[in-house]
Amino acid sequence: MYLKNINLKQKLHMEPVMTFDQPSNIYKMEYDNDNFINLGDLNNKLFCTFVKAEEIEFKVKELSTTYNIMYNKMFILYIKSNDEYVITYNVDQGNVRNIPLNTILVHRKKETNTLYTINALNELIKKLNGGVVDTKFPINWQHYRNCVLLTQHGDLKQLNTKIHDIINLS
Numbered sequence: 001m002y003l004k005n006i007n008l009k010q011k012l013h014m015e016p017v018m019t020f021d022q023p024s025n026i027y028k029m030e031y032d033n034d035n036f037i038n039l040g041d042l043n044n045k046l047f048c049t050f051v052k053a054e055e056i057e058f059k060v061k062e063l064s065t066t067y068n069i070m071y072n073k074m075f076i077l078y079i080k081s082n083d084e085y086v087i088t089y090n091v092d093q094g095n096v097r098n099i100p101l102n103t104i105l106v107h108r109k110k111e112t113n114t115l116y117t118i119n120a121l122n123e124l125i126k127k128l129n130g131g132v133v134d135t136k137f138p139i140n141w142q143h144y145r146n147c148v149l150l151t152q153h154g155d156l157k158q159l160n161t162k163i164h165d166i167i168n169l170s
Helices: 008-012 053-066 118-128
Strands: 045-051 073-079 084-091 103-109 114-116 147-152 155-168
Touching: 045 053, 053 073, 053 084, 053 155, 103 147, 114 118, 118 147, 118 155
Parallel strands: 114 147
Antiparallel strands: 045 084, 045 103, 073 084, 073 155, 103 114, 147 155
């Protein structure tokens, strides 16, 4: 195995390095965090903020006044196994100065209402594909309907959800 020399022109066309931030987690669930410092890559991203039941109203108000919530909608999902809630919302890049506490960046599979982090997707593929990460590996998303897939200490976690409320901000 050898290292390839990279010339200056190639370096200029490389993507910026993303570094992970270690935010505090008031729930002590210690989910592996996909938050990163490179905020320039946050154009129209889906955020998922974990809250307790008694914090929902305050957090919705805080988020909707701090950020430009795209589509004027926020979804409140209930996670029965942890007796907690998540608020999901799209934020445009223009007004993101920092990421709220207890918030992760997620992706969504619309057909099945599956939210997932990239780390969780890689762990899922490894689990289903004999320990090998293959970006072309087909996933039957029906098996992960209405859930959040994330990692905790490197292990895949599936948090089943149900809609608690849909907040229309307009």
